[in-house]
Amino acid sequence: MKHARNFWLYSTGRLVSLIGTGIQDVALPLFILDLTGSGAVMGTFMIMTVAPRLVMVPLAGVIGDRVNRKKIMVWTDFGRGVLILGLVGLAYNNLITIPLLFGAQFLTSILNASFGPATSAMLPDIVEDEDLTRANSILGAVNSVSFIIGPAMGGIIYAIGGIEVAFLINSISFLGSGVSELFIRYNQKTRSFTGVREVVSDLREGISFVGAHHGLMILLMIALVLNFFLSPLFSVVVPYVMRVVIKFSSEQFGMLETSFMGGTLCGNIIIGAFLAKTKIKKMLNCGLLVESGILIGFALIILPQGLYLLGYASWLCFSVLSFTFASMGLFNAFVNTPLMVELQRMTPTAFRARVFSVVELAAQAVVPIGFGIMGFLLDMVPAHWIVMVLSVAQMGVVVYFIVGLSGRVYEDLETSNSNASPKLASPD
Numbered sequence: 001m002k003h004a005r006n007f008w009l010y011s012t013g014r015l016v017s018l019i020g021t022g023i024q025d026v027a028l029p030l031f032i033l034d035l036t037g038s039g040a041v042m043g044t045f046m047i048m049t050v051a052p053r054l055v056m057v058p059l060a061g062v063i064g065d066r067v068n069r070k071k072i073m074v075w076t077d078f079g080r081g082v083l084i085l086g087l088v089g090l091a092y093n094n095l096i097t098i099p100l101l102f103g104a105q106f107l108t109s110i111l112n113a114s115f116g117p118a119t120s121a122m123l124p125d126i127v128e129d130e131d132l133t134r135a136n137s138i139l140g141a142v143n144s145v146s147f148i149i150g151p152a153m154g155g156i157i158y159a160i161g162g163i164e165v166a167f168l169i170n171s172i173s174f175l176g177s178g179v180s181e182l183f184i185r186y187n188q189k190t191r192s193f194t195g196v197r198e199v200v201s202d203l204r205e206g207i208s209f210v211g212a213h214h215g216l217m218i219l220l221m222i223a224l225v226l227n228f229f230l231s232p233l234f235s236v237v238v239p240y241v242m243r244v245v246i247k248f249s250s251e252q253f254g255m256l257e258t259s260f261m262g263g264t265l266c267g268n269i270i271i272g273a274f275l276a277k278t279k280i281k282k283m284l285n286c287g288l289l290v291e292s293g294i295l296i297g298f299a300l301i302i303l304p305q306g307l308y309l310l311g312y313a314s315w316l317c318f319s320v321l322s323f324t325f326a327s328m329g330l331f332n333a334f335v336n337t338p339l340m341v342e343l344q345r346m347t348p349t350a351f352r353a354r355v356f357s358v359v360e361l362a363a364q365a366v367v368p369i370g371f372g373i374m375g376f377l378l379d380m381v382p383a384h385w386i387v388m389v390l391s392v393a394q395m396g397v398v399v400y401f402i403v404g405l406s407g408r409v410y411e412d413l414e415t416s417n418s419n420a421s422p423k424l425a426s427p428d
Helices: 004-036 039-066 069-092 098-126 129-161 163-182 196-212 214-245 250-274 280-301 304-310 315-346 349-365 367-378 383-419
Strands: none
Touching: 004 039, 004 069, 004 098, 004 129, 004 163, 039 069, 039 098, 039 349, 069 098, 069 163, 098 129, 098 315, 098 349, 129 163, 129 250, 129 315, 196 349, 214 250, 214 315, 214 349, 214 367, 214 383, 250 315, 280 304, 280 315, 280 383, 304 315, 315 349, 367 383
């Protein structure tokens, strides 16, 4: 990798900050529930986490194309570090209140939204095109490791040291990440804002870029449909099945979630080590098809007959489901990594942050709708039938994409890649 120094500073900072965030993301809900015992307060806190991000993301894309992305990375990390460090002092003196936490979370969500599109858009500028698949697989592995280590440590740290220790570790992780990013060598040609009209114009350009590329539009629509199926399934239905139907312990449930991330980690390692030069079409189609097949297998396992044969909460059932989730995570990496690579390659750096923000907003906007529908259905329909219908529907969408649409999509993407404008930003 030609610009290895920049990439490793970028990815190391990301690993450190994500582990700290994972620790706080587990400790903070426990603290809120211990403080209030209220599910409504917890739900309001989640709204304060998501809502500012949905509002801020489009503007963050515009800022990411107009302001130096390295500066955005550094200052948002420093900003989050200082903000959370202030919470350490308040928590140590027992001055933390729910309104104060809501306000801090609101500000943190805005900084998170500002950080995301700019840093994602920056990656293709600090690695060579031929190294982009390997770089994304490494970052996927970094995410997986942080999602395994952070949450696992969060509960232990909260139990031993309280919320102030969790805040302290997260603030140090953000500050350390910001220091690491200071040493990245990165220049970006930017245009300064001259008025509000330019902000609106930039937003329209980002949306128009997506709309003008039919291959990208089809991929986005497929991603929206799959996200609509899978996000509520894994966030609402699967926890219900694991805890209420099968009656796994909280420790077993946590280990099952970890097995998915472990599979994702293995998938990204395989991509980085052996499949970096594999055609994106082959990897993506394989990932979609196998992941959908495994999901149908999961639906069969949780049928009453399947759970009876496995002994419900027995170690046999736990082992089978752990292997199933790990396999699903592995092939999920074969979907997410090539999708990100194609998006990075086809989008000129002048538009990249805006395009990423449009994609992120569209993907996240359907998730709350799915949550509401799944919660309603669980009160009316047995969970195993919901999983079966969704898994078969996903397989149908995937087969339709591979057989009927993928040829046009990849042809359009290849044309877009060959016609992409030169990079406007480059490392020194």
